[in-house]
Amino acid sequence: MKQSLAFAKWVKKSFLKNSKQTFLSIILLCLISIVLEKLLYWLFLNSVWLGDANACREASGACLSFIREKFVFILFGLYPREILWRPILAMILFLTLLFYSLKFERWNKSLVVVWLFNMGTCTWLMYGAPSDKWGGLPLTLILSSVGIFISYPLGILLALGRRSSLPIIRVFCVCYIELIRGVPLISVLFMASVLFPLFLPEGMIIPKLLRAQVAIILFAAAYMAEVVRGGLAAVEKGQIEAAQSLGLNYYQSMRFIVLPQALKYVIAPTINTAIGMFKDTSLVAIIALFDLSLTTKTALKDPDWLGFSVEAYLFASIIYFIFCFSMGRYSLALEKKFVENKA
Amino acid sequence: MIKMQNVSKWFDDFQVLKNINFSVNSGEKIVICGPSGSGKSTLIRCLNALEEHQQGSLEVDGLLLTNNLKNQQKIKQTVGMVFQQFNLFPHLTVLENLTLSPLVVKKNSKVEAETKAIELLERVKIADQASKYPAQLSGGQQQRVAIARSLCMNPKLMLFDEPTSALDPEMVKEVLDVMITLAAEGMTMICVTHEMNFAKEVADRIIFMDEGKIIEDSSPDIFFTNPKEERTKEFLSQIL
Numbered sequence: 001m002k003q004s005l006a007f008a009k010w011v012k013k014s015f016l017k018n019s020k021q022t023f024l025s026i027i028l029l030c031l032i033s034i035v036l037e038k039l040l041y042w043l044f045l046n047s048v049w050l051g052d053a054n055a056c057r058e059a060s061g062a063c064l065s066f067i068r069e070k071f072v073f074i075l076f077g078l079y080p081r082e083i084l085w086r087p088i089l090a091m092i093l094f095l096t097l098l099f100y101s102l103k104f105e106r107w108n109k110s111l112v113v114v115w116l117f118n119m120g121t122c123t124w125l126m127y128g129a130p131s132d133k134w135g136g137l138p139l140t141l142i143l144s145s146v147g148i149f150i151s152y153p154l155g156i157l158l159a160l161g162r163r164s165s166l167p168i169i170r171v172f173c174v175c176y177i178e179l180i181r182g183v184p185l186i187s188v189l190f191m192a193s194v195l196f197p198l199f200l201p202e203g204m205i206i207p208k209l210l211r212a213q214v215a216i217i218l219f220a221a222a223y224m225a226e227v228v229r230g231g232l233a234a235v236e237k238g239q240i241e242a243a244q245s246l247g248l249n250y251y252q253s254m255r256f257i258v259l260p261q262a263l264k265y266v267i268a269p270t271i272n273t274a275i276g277m278f279k280d281t282s283l284v285a286i287i288a289l290f291d292l293s294l295t296t297k298t299a300l301k302d303p304d305w306l307g308f309s310v311e312a313y314l315f316a317s318i319i320y321f322i323f324c325f326s327m328g329r330y331s332l333a334l335e336k337k338f339v340e341n342k343a
Numbered sequence: 344m345i346k347m348q349n350v351s352k353w354f355d356d357f358q359v360l361k362n363i364n365f366s367v368n369s370g371e372k373i374v375i376c377g378p379s380g381s382g383k384s385t386l387i388r389c390l391n392a393l394e395e396h397q398q399g400s401l402e403v404d405g406l407l408l409t410n411n412l413k414n415q416q417k418i419k420q421t422v423g424m425v426f427q428q429f430n431l432f433p434h435l436t437v438l439e440n441l442t443l444s445p446l447v448v449k450k451n452s453k454v455e456a457e458t459k460a461i462e463l464l465e466r467v468k469i470a471d472q473a474s475k476y477p478a479q480l481s482g483g484q485q486q487r488v489a490i491a492r493s494l495c496m497n498p499k500l501m502l503f504d505e506p507t508s509a510l511d512p513e514m515v516k517e518v519l520d521v522m523i524t525l526a527a528e529g530m531t532m533i534c535v536t537h538e539m540n541f542a543k544e545v546a547d548r549i550i551f552m553d554e555g556k557i558i559e560d561s562s563p564d565i566f567f568t569n570p571k572e573e574r575t576k577e578f579l580s581q582i583l
Contacts, residue, residue, distance in 0.1 A: 241393055242430035242489075246444035247420040247496060256443060260434050 053305050066308040067315050070299040074315065077135015077290035083128045087138040090125040093118055094141065102330060104337065131209045135290030137319060139209075143281040143291065147216040148274045154217065155224025156263075159232055160254065162225065173225070180222035185283050188215045193287035212284050220277045227269045231262030264338045271331035275324045292316055344369045344500060344531050345390060350399035352385060359385045360396065361555040369499070372526050373533045374542040377552035378578065383535045386552070387502045390533070391422040404499055420448065423493030427505040429485045431477035437464070437488050438473040441495050449496070456495075463491040467521050483514030487521055494525075501525065503534040537582060543567065551575045 015025040046061025049068070056063035072084070079087055097118045101111060126134060134142075161173035180188070192215035193208055200206065235258050243253035263270070282293035290298070296316040300309050345367040352360040359382045367373055375383045388394040389401060392408060392415045401408040403418045432440050441460035445451040464470040467487040477485055486506055493501060503522065507515045519541050526532055526545045536542065542549055542563060549566040551559040559566065559575045570576055
């Protein structure tokens with residue numbers, strides 16, 4: 001009884017405070033229920049789970065049997081079916097360790113060793129098939145996670161370089177950042193896949209995946225650099241002076257005083273950039289790397305199953321959403337932790 | 344301890360220090376005062392290479408301060424500095440603020456660094472706050488931590504750049520008390536401050552600066568009762 005009373009109070013306070021708010025609440029509630037009703041019919045009541053393509057075409061709801069038929073291809077691309085356990089195991093290893101590493105307190109030297117070992121194992125697992133057969137979610141995860149984790153320190157170096165007192169370093173970093181930010185990722189990827197091999201000595205072959213990966217890293221580093229620069233600018237000048245007056249050299253004052261503060265100031269924009277990168281990896285489709293977006297697109301081209309793009313893209317979107325949303329939540333958790341720390 | 348000969352410094356076109364000649368013996372306590380913009384902060388910031396002087400020679404503890412990074416590093420380790428804005432490291436606890444540079448620069452062991460830090464925190468009467476973050480302390484407490492932090496490196500010379508100017512009035516005394524104790528223990532000190540009572544009590548010499556020049560350099564007795572220069576009298580009449 002008491003609880004329901006509290007609930008009624010909460011409803012009144014949150015939705016029915018005054019006539020204007022009540023009006024808005026009702027309108028929004030109507031809109032939400034209309035959308036939910038449609039979704040309910042489309043996704044559940046009228047959908048086809050088991051029938052073939054013809055059954056799907058006759059029904060008015062979603063064709064979930066298309067997803068059932070194609071999800072292995074969408075998730076893993078051209079990876080040989082008989083050894084699918086390899087990418088699956090690799091993803092499980094990677095995601096488990098990632099999940100374990102979310103807690104800041106667990107970061108130490110032995111974790112780095114575990115990570116290196118883990119990455120080695122994942123690479124070995126994936127190389128059950130040559131890299132041009134890799135595809136789907138594992139490929140997207142590789143491109144984005146390697147991209148994010150290498151571009152971050154690279155971005156930090158570029159940001160520090162941009163503030164360097166040595167003109168050569170400063171000019172180089174400024175030029176690099178501005179040049180990369182000034183061109184679209186697609187053109188960088190295109191150069192990496194088409195132009196770059198022309199400059200290699202004859203007989204030398206660098207796999208396309210590696211070229212694309214390097215392109216993504218170099219591209220993302222410029223954006224990370226600008227994010228980090230914002231954080232560096234927010235650290236008071238007195239901090240460096242205090243560090244110097246205590247005898248710390250440049251490296252030590254950056255490592256122990258400036259960067260720990262600067263990077264914490266920009267947690268939100270850093271993760272924002274990382275989320276952007278995660279989704280931007282879908283552009284590798286342009287150079288025919290079978291990442292999650294291209295496997296989705298390709299699945300749609302099966303002549304037996306034409307015309308179910310809504311279902312396919314919804315499926316892919318849900319996967320993208322899960323990862324991006326998790327990153328967003330992690331960013332909030334990190335921020336909260338560091339704000340509490342300083343009281 | 345310090346020998347400055349014909350030291351000059353410019354910020355762009357503006358000359359902040361004009362032919363400064365100045366020396367300090369070991370164990371001496373010097374108070375520098377003067378109107379704002381007179382170059383007093385810049386003068387002491389030159390002493391630990393936070394600012395670069397462009398002319399003249401500057402010797403600290405027998406080492407010539409030049410572009411030689413090794414000498415600069417050694418000088419920074421012999422000179423401690425306390426800032427107007429405290430400049431404690433906000434992401435580290437009080438104890439970590441104190442142990443950082445002994446650990447990182449001197450490569451002391453953790454036990455050694457922490458023992459020394461606690462001992463210094465006790466000296467500035469703040470050991471009970473060791474595990475707090477700077478933002479949780481009052482201004483006076485923060486400044487005392489800052490003093491203890493400089494002392495962790497066993498400096499031979501302490502520079503104070505208006506250490507009480509950013510403090511609420513009721514907290515000035517606790518910081519000055521720490522400085523007085525430090526002076527009594529024989530530390531060589533150079534303080535830029537407007538606390539004239541502190542100057543009277545502690546200083547061996549008071550230096551008055553104006554427009555980048557040292558106008559007056561005399562003992563407190565003479566400085567307050569019978570200054571040589573007209574400009575000094577004017578300044579004293581304004582602040583006393």
